[in-house]
Amino acid sequence: MKKTPFHDIHVSLGARMVEFAGYSMPVLYKDISSEHHAVRKQAGLFDLSHMGRVYFRGTDAMKLAIAIQTQDPVPMKPGRIRYGLLGMWDGGILDDILIAREESGFMLVVNAGNRDRDVAWFKEQAAGLNVTVDDATDRLAMIAIQGPKAVDIMLALGLPGAKDIGYYRFSQLPHPGGAIDVWRTGYTGEDGFELIFDASRGKAMWEAAMAIGTPLGLIPCGLGCRDTLRLEAGMPLYGHEIDRGTNPYEAGLEFGVSSTTPSIAATALKAIREAGVLRRLVGLEVSGPRVPREGCGVFAGTIQVGEVRSGTKSPTLEKNIATAMVLAGYATSDVPLTVDIRGNRVAATRTAIPFYRRPDRS
Numbered sequence: 001m002k003k004t005p006f007h008d009i010h011v012s013l014g015a016r017m018v019e020f021a022g023y024s025m026p027v028l029y030k031d032i033s034s035e036h037h038a039v040r041k042q043a044g045l046f047d048l049s050h051m052g053r054v055y056f057r058g059t060d061a062m063k064l065a066i067a068i069q070t071q072d073p074v075p076m077k078p079g080r081i082r083y084g085l086l087g088m089w090d091g092g093i094l095d096d097i098l099i100a101r102e103e104s105g106f107m108l109v110v111n112a113g114n115r116d117r118d119v120a121w122f123k124e125q126a127a128g129l130n131v132t133v134d135d136a137t138d139r140l141a142m143i144a145i146q147g148p149k150a151v152d153i154m155l156a157l158g159l160p161g162a163k164d165i166g167y168y169r170f171s172q173l174p175h176p177g178g179a180i181d182v183w184r185t186g187y188t189g190e191d192g193f194e195l196i197f198d199a200s201r202g203k204a205m206w207e208a209a210m211a212i213g214t215p216l217g218l219i220p221c222g223l224g225c226r227d228t229l230r231l232e233a234g235m236p237l238y239g240h241e242i243d244r245g246t247n248p249y250e251a252g253l254e255f256g257v258s259s260t261t262p263s264i265a266a267t268a269l270k271a272i273r274e275a276g277v278l279r280r281l282v283g284l285e286v287s288g289p290r291v292p293r294e295g296c297g298v299f300a301g302t303i304q305v306g307e308v309r310s311g312t313k314s315p316t317l318e319k320n321i322a323t324a325m326v327l328a329g330y331a332t333s334d335v336p337l338t339v340d341i342r343g344n345r346v347a348a349t350r351t352a353i354p355f356y357r358r359p360d361r362s
Contacts, residue, residue, distance in 0.1 A: 005202030042217025087265025146192030189233025234354025
């Protein structure tokens, strides 16, 4: 099992460690609820070093970026980031990614469990092009500082330029020990930053962030609250809301698709868009004490019309929430729905995704 540069710190803090995407990762330090609320109210520190970090460089980097994902990278200026999808010939989703435009090419952040497959596919599509596909994951560390206090923590950490980085923008900022790539992105629904730097600096950076951030309410956070936070914020998780058999229109990810870019998936996605979809992802609030989980059937009367993709007890909303893929006709109709939770049919109400939006704290 692989270890991130922060593994020994997680163990020393008493984190509950689990295998995730081939890595030993902290699922929680104390409990999911307190870590979740810390991110919503103050700030949380996350180890993201398991995520894949891949560079495209060379004169044909743009050609490769156009081919393999659904966003249009041509108008992206250096310092811009977009959410995109690795689209296949049939319109299915190989992965969801962040793609950042650099002066010399592109950097992509891909899901940890898909990294090897994604990199192999990138190299396959790069055949005959003047472009290098550089998987830099093992030589870089990545952390996230997320929450209302994130800007204050970044300033105290010696990164004053962070406050001037716009949402879905990044900048390389000077810092003692070497420059740090700072992205104003995240997977929690809160303001925050993702920091990428040489793996050899991992321990020092984590300890500095905690020493500076603890008085501001920063606590270490694991994969458990990362999942509850992203679900409240309506952010998809590969293998749940999206997968190889799901297309962007079913998953409500139209914003991640450019209709003009000649990507590998373009022809299939155009046909899907014009024909319409047979199923759609919906948000549900589920009554009662039982929590809906992945795979629970969704019913209209006695007819199963879909299944739950993700579900949890929302710490912020104090409600049971779920995403479900249902037949398109039941996504917006008034027909009552129920969810089968361990043999019990529980009433479910359709609700908008995201379930939670951060308040304006300006």
